[in-house]
Amino acid sequence: MLNRILSHDLPKSRWLAIALVIxxxxxxVAPFAFPGSKALSVAAKMLVFVLLVASYDLLLGYTGIVSFAHTMFFGIGAYGVAIASTRLGEGFGAVLAGLGIALVISLVLSLVIGLFSLRVKAIFYAMITLAVAAAFQTLASQLSDLTGGEDGLTFKNPGVLSPSFELFEEPILGVMVDGKLFSYYLLFVVVLVLFLALLRIVNSPFGRVLQAIRENDFRAEAIGYRTVVYRTLSNVMAALFATVAGALLALWLRYTGPDTTLSFEIMLDILLIVVIGGMGTMYGAVVGAVLFVLAQNYLQDLLKIGETALANVPVLSSLVSPDRWLLWLGVLFVLSVYHFPTGIVGKLRARALQRAAA
Incomplete structure (x- = not known):
């Protein structure tokens, strides 16, 4: 049963399986096990990034396409929900309408980009997507009447997802059953279902063709596969999943703006997570997103503890200052690439295969 749910793509490593279960x-159980608004926000961000990175891995890891426009589709989903909610009023009808329009826009844009750009060489395609993403970010910042400009848009969620909504007057297991809790579990269920759908896609005959194109597109073309069509479909699918991830983030934050969805820093974060987790492994998106978001949110707290412990050591205390958390994040990334050149998931699976062969 589990094998069918995971589309016959089992972790193939005991340690990886344990990590995924944990x-x-x-x-x-995050709302109940980790009380506090920060912990819940970190867990919600993990869920969004798992879906976002997994959708990008469909492009980069499985098809071999380097695109810098992924955050554009992420932003389209967020802005679609935000604009619809501010114009049509709060309610699931507005959310669904905004998401539907966003999916159509992403479908058209990704199809056009795919058909007109995927015939060029990889580096030129990457540059084209970078230019399109930059143009879209500028457009979102300048159309202030529609998008709120640099300030973004703040909107109200449907009543049941609003923080003011409370199902019970008393907390259950120490947690209030309110709109924030429903919002979190909406994210959890949607991300879980869509992640399993992505697993199914990459392990289907369609996914095998994508991997063949990644390994040798000339050979795939020679045996009869229309590589441009398959690459375009991969581009469209990845864009649609990213659009849903953006909509989920907007629902969680009840806000969207250029910095939250369209920033190039987010694109760099996606690339880092794919490399850390392991390209061409959907499970790498899960492991990489969790580790990266944890480091991004709690590394400063750890450094603060280290700075206090080393207060009497002049040089070391300044090195572990919380203000230098980006430096240490970079060091951790370099170490992870050095020790896990194929990503954490790739390394764990390789070790499992070596042990099985021995």
Whole structure:
């Protein structure tokens, strides 16, 4: 049964399986096990980034396409929900209308980009997507009447997802059953279902063709596959999943703006997570997103503890200052690439294969 749910793509490593089970359980019980608004926000961001990075891995890891326009589709989903909610009023009808329009826009844009750009060489395609993403970010910042400009848009969620909504007057297991809790579990269920759908896609005959194109597109073309069509479909699918991820983030934050969805820093974060987790492994998106978001949010707290412990050591205390957290994040990334050149998931699976062969 589990094998069918995972589309016959089992972790193939005991340690990886344990890590995935721990992550699944931790995210499932996060509102009850990790009280506090920050911990819940970190868990919600993990869920969004799992879906966002997994959709990008469909492009980069499985098809071999380097695109810098992924955050554009992420932003389209967020802005679609935000604009519809501000214009049509709060309610699931507005959310669904905004998401539907965003999906159509992403479908058209990704199809046009795919058909007109995927015939060029990889580096030129990457530059084209970078230019399109930059143009879209500028457009979102300048159309202030529609998008709120640099300030973004703040909107109200449907009543049941609003923080002011409370199902019960008394907390259950120490947690209030309110709109924030419903919002979190909406994210959890949608991300879980769509992640399993992505697993199914990459392990289907369609996914095998994408991997063949990644390994040798000339050979794939020679045996009869229309590589441009498959690459375009991969581009469209990745864009649609990213659009849903953006909509989920907007629902969680009840706000969207250029910095939250369209920033190039987010694109760099996606690339880092894919490399850390392991390209061409959907499970790498899960492991990489969890580790990266944890480091991004709690590394400063750890450095603050280290700075206090080393207060009497002049040089070391300044090195572990919380203000230098980006430096240490970069060091951790370099170390992870050095010790896990194929990503954490790739390394764990390779070790499992070596042990099985021995």
């Amino acid at each position: 992550i699944l359980i931790a995210l499932a």
